[in-house]
Amino acid sequence: MRKPIIGVVGTSNDNSPAVDMALKLGRLIAQEQWILLNGGRNRGVMRAASQGAKEVPGSITVGILPSESAEISPDIDIAVITGIQNARNNIITLSSDVVIACGIEGAGTVSEVALALKNSKSVIAVNASAEAQNFFRQVGNNAVLHVQTPEEAIAKAKDLLRGT
Amino acid sequence: MRKPIIGVVGTSNDNSPAVDMALKLGRLIAQEQWILLNGGRNRGVMRAASQGAKEVPGSITVGILPSESAEISPDIDIAVITGIQNARNNIITLSSDVVIACGIEGAGTVSEVALALKNSKSVIAVNASAEAQNFFRQVGNNAVLHVQTPEEAIAKAKDLLRGT
Amino acid sequence: MRKPIIGVVGTSNDNSPAVDMALKLGRLIAQEQWILLNGGRNRGVMRAASQGAKEVPGSITVGILPSESAEISPDIDIAVITGIQNARNNIITLSSDVVIACGIEGAGTVSEVALALKNSKSVIAVNASAEAQNFFRQVGNNAVLHVQTPEEAIAKAKDLLRGT
Amino acid sequence: MRKPIIGVVGTSNDNSPAVDMALKLGRLIAQEQWILLNGGRNRGVMRAASQGAKEVPGSITVGILPSESAEISPDIDIAVITGIQNARNNIITLSSDVVIACGIEGAGTVSEVALALKNSKSVIAVNASAEAQNFFRQVGNNAVLHVQTPEEAIAKAKDLLRGT
Numbered sequence: 006m007r008k009p010i011i012g013v014v015g016t017s018n019d020n021s022p023a024v025d026m027a028l029k030l031g032r033l034i035a036q037e038q039w040i041l042l043n044g045g046r047n048r049g050v051m052r053a054a055s056q057g058a059k060e061v062p063g064s065i066t067v068g069i070l071p072s073e074s075a076e077i078s079p080d081i082d083i084a085v086i087t088g089i090q091n092a093r094n095n096i097i098t099l100s101s102d103v104v105i106a107c108g109i110e111g112a113g114t115v116s117e118v119a120l121a122l123k124n125s126k127s128v129i130a131v132n133a134s135a136e137a138q139n140f141f142r143q144v145g146n147n148a149v150l151h152v153q154t155p156e157e158a159i160a161k162a163k164d165l166l167r168g169t
Numbered sequence: 170m171r172k173p174i175i176g177v178v179g180t181s182n183d184n185s186p187a188v189d190m191a192l193k194l195g196r197l198i199a200q201e202q203w204i205l206l207n208g209g210r211n212r213g214v215m216r217a218a219s220q221g222a223k224e225v226p227g228s229i230t231v232g233i234l235p236s237e238s239a240e241i242s243p244d245i246d247i248a249v250i251t252g253i254q255n256a257r258n259n260i261i262t263l264s265s266d267v268v269i270a271c272g273i274e275g276a277g278t279v280s281e282v283a284l285a286l287k288n289s290k291s292v293i294a295v296n297a298s299a300e301a302q303n304f305f306r307q308v309g310n311n312a313v314l315h316v317q318t319p320e321e322a323i324a325k326a327k328d329l330l331r332g333t
Numbered sequence: 334m335r336k337p338i339i340g341v342v343g344t345s346n347d348n349s350p351a352v353d354m355a356l357k358l359g360r361l362i363a364q365e366q367w368i369l370l371n372g373g374r375n376r377g378v379m380r381a382a383s384q385g386a387k388e389v390p391g392s393i394t395v396g397i398l399p400s401e402s403a404e405i406s407p408d409i410d411i412a413v414i415t416g417i418q419n420a421r422n423n424i425i426t427l428s429s430d431v432v433i434a435c436g437i438e439g440a441g442t443v444s445e446v447a448l449a450l451k452n453s454k455s456v457i458a459v460n461a462s463a464e465a466q467n468f469f470r471q472v473g474n475n476a477v478l479h480v481q482t483p484e485e486a487i488a489k490a491k492d493l494l495r496g497t
Numbered sequence: 498m499r500k501p502i503i504g505v506v507g508t509s510n511d512n513s514p515a516v517d518m519a520l521k522l523g524r525l526i527a528q529e530q531w532i533l534l535n536g537g538r539n540r541g542v543m544r545a546a547s548q549g550a551k552e553v554p555g556s557i558t559v560g561i562l563p564s565e566s567a568e569i570s571p572d573i574d575i576a577v578i579t580g581i582q583n584a585r586n587n588i589i590t591l592s593s594d595v596v597i598a599c600g601i602e603g604a605g606t607v608s609e610v611a612l613a614l615k616n617s618k619s620v621i622a623v624n625a626s627a628e629a630q631n632f633f634r635q636v637g638n639n640a641v642l643h644v645q646t647p648e649e650a651i652a653k654a655k656d657l658l659r660g661t
Contacts, residue, residue, distance in 0.1 A: 065647045084502075087591070110308070117635070136307050139309075143301075171410060231411055247335070249428045252583070253580065256581060260413065260415050260416065423582070423583050444615060448586075462635060472602070
């Protein structure tokens, strides 16, 4: 049996409050012995989630990179170089058993949440703005689950992986 | 000089009020002698926009299809079969000089608007919901321009093509 | 009914003898009122085929470009910007009713012939080397048809489009 | 430092003699503590290489799958679902530090070798036919290195990883 893959998406802005949440989220994912998958770059939520996961011995981190020229986070174990630029966001959602959005702040993250829904994947959004919650309630047929903390996200992910 | 390419995105739901707007929008785009580009399928906004364009003699319609098995609208002149499924949404935005969203109702359309913003493309949204407007005001740095009618969308597109 | 799309692939080397053949081939394709599709760049076989086609009034040329930064041939009418780099070679083969290889000299062209075969498309190879003919006889189950001149390629393409 | 990723490509035909070589090759790659990457399907060279690698404790196997519907080998640890069909062959080559072709028999493998060359990657071909060797000598500027056995392939891969 393959280990579950948890995709974490979020802003590449290093100054967002989502970055601290991502660090914690990465750590919790690794403690569950789940594989962390993200966009692989050395920026923002991607970097922090990978860093948090690699604090845990035996963890595995997979980065789905847009191109050969993207700077890879040093905490990525396996770098998949897609060469398909932003279209790689679709691969992130297709490859994840559960997608967790650490905030829904930038256009890249919005595309990932939307592509996840389009691919019939569940999305857990941590600490999304009221505007994002209102919008995705309308668009997503309640397939975006909103929580406030990384711990709640992990609990929801467990439910989803159990199929409950 | 190549003719401008106008990408039209929107729901595949045949019963949406966006479908009537798309028919008109396709016609107006063709009357400007612009090339219409869309997702190419025989559904909803895609089908209607293509149909509207082909009412105009000399029009050109380009469909960017997800796969070989997708049903192609009979009003598509040039069918590009990408084989990359929903990731083809990124090609639609990259290939368009201006992207017009006919409503922002479904997850596919949301991904297209978001990818357009991520690729630094302007997006004109016709008749988007208040929730969508509030959300993309926050996410898109005002790069989504909201209008109410196809005629206003064409006027905005002219401004954008002139670089004003 | 959509017009047939003929994909022309070949070297980006401007000094290859395949370039003169491509110029003629592009012209003949346009004279049949077929749509010419190629990689869209302003190099080698791509440029020459597009130039030949645009000598014919009413012709349509479609370029499937690897990225936003690729230089587009001035004879391309419709530029599809894929952003997926060399993976766009698969889109060229999927979108073509018939693929014609103008020589099989470079690695890019080899990938296009191979992907065409993988996608169950017929390939007409004009003036391929003895080594290429021997190799693809082994690999391609005789799905690569070898001819010597652009005129013979057009005759074979007519057969394929008729399903004979 | 990330572990080297070795891409193994080859026929999906279960009856090819390349399958036995792939089993051995997968084992040897894992013994070097390199990561094995391949097309991930439960067929031919892909299945055998993954199986060989997983005989070695601590090994890591990554599958780059064409679509959600492809059957995944049970010996794949990390399944990346690309959704881009045969265009995923380009991701296999971009993500590998070294590409090893276990025979060059089918069109898919030919496309992978060609895309690797196009992406300036070295390719080690094990036991390729005389026709394949003659052809790629002409096309590949000697960037395809021919060997007869899995052991020789590993030795060449070490040289390439050392940059010698």
